[in-house]
Amino acid sequence: MTNSTTFHVHALPAAALDTVRRTGRDAADQPVEARLAGGGEPLRCCLRDAEEGEVLLLFGYPPPGAAGPYREIGPVFAHATACPGPDSAGSHPPAWRGRPQVLRAYDRQGRIHGGRLHDGTDPEAVIAELFADPAVHQLHSRNVVYGCFMFAVERTAG
Numbered sequence: 410m411t412n413s414t415t416f417h418v419h420a421l422p423a424a425a426l427d428t429v430r431r432t433g434r435d436a437a438d439q440p441v442e443a444r445l446a447g448g449g450e451p452l453r454c455c456l457r458d459a460e461e462g463e464v465l466l467l468f469g470y471p472p473p474g475a476a477g478p479y480r481e482i483g484p485v486f487a488h489a490t491a492c493p494g495p496d497s498a499g500s501h502p503p504a505w506r507g508r509p510q511v512l513r514a515y516d517r518q519g520r521i522h523g524g525r526l527h528d529g530t531d532p533e534a535v536i537a538e539l540f541a542d543p544a545v546h547q548l549h550s551r552n553v554v555y556g557c558f559m560f561a562v563e564r565t566a567g
Contacts, residue, residue, distance in 0.1 A: 416564055419563065435482075445464060448460055457496070457505070474547065483557050501533060510553060512525050512539055513549045549561055
């Protein structure tokens with residue numbers, strides 16, 4: 410499927426990560442939890458799975474979006490110290506290609522405006538399909554089993 414939809418994938422913002430690492434507090438003002446990775450934890454700082462033994466933080470994070478009833482705070486993992494970030498900034502995370510995900514669509518008011526479960530083999534096609542609706546402003550990729558926020562996807566001008 411060829412399409413002209415261009416998009417940008419966003420990991421957790423560096424400023425938000427710096428604040429959590431510096432203060433040891435999350436978005437709900439709760440203490441972050443430091444832990445050693447068992448392996449496989451989805452890291453929102455670099456958009457890959459953790460390797461066993463890496464030092465991680467588990468904390469509450471509010472995905473990007475407008476304030477309102479759909480705004481939430483959910484658990485995320487990140488490296489305890491700064492890392493280089495995603496391997497392929499701006500595109501679907503290569504390490505998560507093939508991973509089933511839910512893409513939840515939001516409008517400009519931060520309200521859910523549809524979504525799709527996909528098997529991960531062609532996430533760009535599902536992203537393009539959801540962005541074909543002009544009311545869709547942003548997508549959130551979500552873990553299928555736990556529902557946790559993985560990353561945000563925004564349309565780019567072009």
